[in-house]
Amino acid sequence: MKRKAALILTVAMLAGPVAADPAADYKEFCADCHGAERLGGVGPALIPETLKRMRGPRIAEVISEGRVATQMPAFAQEMDAIRIEELAGWLKTPLEGTPEWGEAEIMASRVLDEDYVAVDAPVWDSDPMNITLAVETGDHHVSVLDGDTFEVLDRFETPFAVHGGPKFSPDGRYVFIMSRDGWVQKYDIWALKQVGRVRAGLNSRNIAMSGDGQWLAVANYLPNTLTILSTDDLSVAEVHEVKGKDGTPSRVSAVYQAPPRESFVLALKDVPEIWEVSYSKHPDPGLFSGGLAHDWKIEGPVAQDTPFPIRKITTPDYLDDFFFDQSYEYVMGASRKGDGGQVIDLVIGHKVADLELPGMPHLGSGITWKLGDTTVMATPHLKDGVVSVIDMKTWETVKQIKTEGPGFFMRSHENSPYVWVDVFFGPNKDLMHVIDKQSLEIVKTLRPAPGKTVAHVEFTRDGSHALVSVWEDDGAVIVYDAQTLEEVRRLPMRKPSGKYNVWNKITFSEGTSH
Incomplete structure (x- = not known):
């Protein structure tokens, strides 16, 4: 041999x-x-x-x-x-043919379930505002949890590779879930039934729900579009081709809603711009008519036959992710490759401050809370073991809290004295830090599953319990008493990633990323 x-x-x-x-x-x-x-x-x-x-x-x-x-x-x-x-x-070689994916193709993909029947009231007896969804990426399912008893009310199949947080209708009845390959699923929580699905893009980043619950915006990498769907029947309302002011096509890094402004705000991957897309029936003519194009650095005259006029704002650098202040007047943004951030005033359309944010901040996971007479925003970093705390009045760094490694998610609740942040990357991925909101000190470090990735926290409606993921195929959702920090229950799950509480999400609860 x-x-x-x-x-x-x-x-x-x-x-x-x-x-x-x-x-x-x-x-x-x-x-x-x-x-x-x-x-x-x-x-x-x-x-x-x-x-x-x-x-x-x-x-x-x-x-x-x-x-x-x-x-x-x-x-x-x-x-x-x-x-x-x-x-x-x-x-880097082109495909023989990149598929077209416009309104016709999207509508051809739409499937509404024939056996779905709407109900007049929930088919279960739980508090409808305290339902929590747990996304299980191990086998592409979502578990519907009673937020009081933590019993599983349903477990339904999702499209492949769910990406970005699900979005609830304003009444908490429906949830919309998006997959990385562009499928959008509508599910009726009251009936515990899927309503239908549609493929809004070929490769997508996340979705955002309009404040009135009528529209769903889908941020696409491929094609370079923003798809706007009717939440009623998943039909296409409009497909925006995304090009910068100079005509450069761009992927959409992220889209979020700005409820007081009745608009969606987009970060663009390939051009240094952010877009504001109005869904208001009566958008501000000063912003969206093009009349102030020179002073506001916005797009010129907008077609009057679109219900979704676009405002394009030039930024000093590319933005891969961003975060709003409570008034939705300011956008705090950062590039994934940069070592800092910038504050853009949406009213005047200009940068007004720089942010000290080293180590690739994950602003999409940022949260806010009251500290003394001010409000602070805190964000983990994807490269460095630090949490940055920023004063939202002065935009100055209050503190950089050292952690045992780079983190991905952080959460709190208005009824909790603590902030929870994971250590998602590196050898200490099995740790979860608990930080006192006022002292800004780590008061406890949990290790609930030695050697396994522990990540992402969500609170129940009243903030009494915190749900933590053991992010493994043979993982679990661990329920903690949010005051004593003691484990209460462990629910076996298949690689649970995010958890999303209806009340916290539809009310934009303090401590919840938006």
Whole structure:
């Protein structure tokens, strides 16, 4: 056997290195996360349209070393440098044909369940405002929990790879769930039944619900669009092609609603702009007519036949994520590659302050609370073990709280004296820090599942209990007494990621990211 193996090795050496086969390597190492057709799945699409800001050498580096603060692993042990370079170059080649995905294609994908029947009242006896949804990414399901008893009322299948937080209708009856490959699902919590599904994009980031509950905005990486759906029947209200003022196409990094402004606000991935899209029946003519285009740095005259006029605001840097103040007048934004942030005043359409935010802040997970006579915002960082606390009057850093590693999520509640923040990345991923809101000191560090990833906290409606995820396929949702910090119950689940309480989300409860 040894002689035979040596002979095989000698023949292989004489034949020279095996030619790289990037298509085969993609199928083996990439397709599970990024889709068989490179159009995205758990991970983003890998085609020139979505890799436009990354050159070949940078792509090769990511393949080889992985990507900090993401689920992208390193493949240097599986492929040599030549194979990685070939794969990086192959990913920059266009597809034979990138699918069109406009209104016609979206509507053709729409399916409304024939057996769905609306009910007049919930089919269960729980508090409808204290329902909590737990997203289980291990097998693509959502568990519907009674927030008082923590019993599972239903467990339903979702589209593949749910991404971004689900959004509830203002009355808490319906929930809308989006997957990374663009599917939007409508589910009736009262009836415990799916209403229907529609594919609003091919590769998507997140969704936002309008304050009046009529519209759902879908942020797309592919194609470069913002899709607006009717929440009533999932039909297309409008598809906005996303291009900057200079005509550069852009992916949409994130979309959130700004209820007092009756608008959606978008961060763009590939141009230094943020967009405000009005869903008001009577938008402010000063903002959306184009009359103040020079002073406000907004788009010129807007077509009058659209119910969703757009305002484009130039920013000093790209924004991958952002956070609002309580008045929704200010946007605090940051680039994933930057070491700081910026504050944009939506009223005047200009940057008004810089933020000290090192270590790739995760502003989408930021929260606020009262500290003395001011309000502060706090955010974890995806690269550094620190939580930054910012005074929202002065925009100055109040404190940088050292943690045992980079975090991803943080949560609190107006009835809780504590902030909870995970240590999502690195060797201490099994830790959860509990921080006193007033002293800004870590008062306790929990390790509920040694060696396993512990992440994401959600509170019950009254803030009496905190729900924590053991983010593993054989994981669990752990229920804590939010005052004593003692474990109350453990619910086995398949890689539970986010939990979302109806009341906290529809009321924009303090301590809940929006």
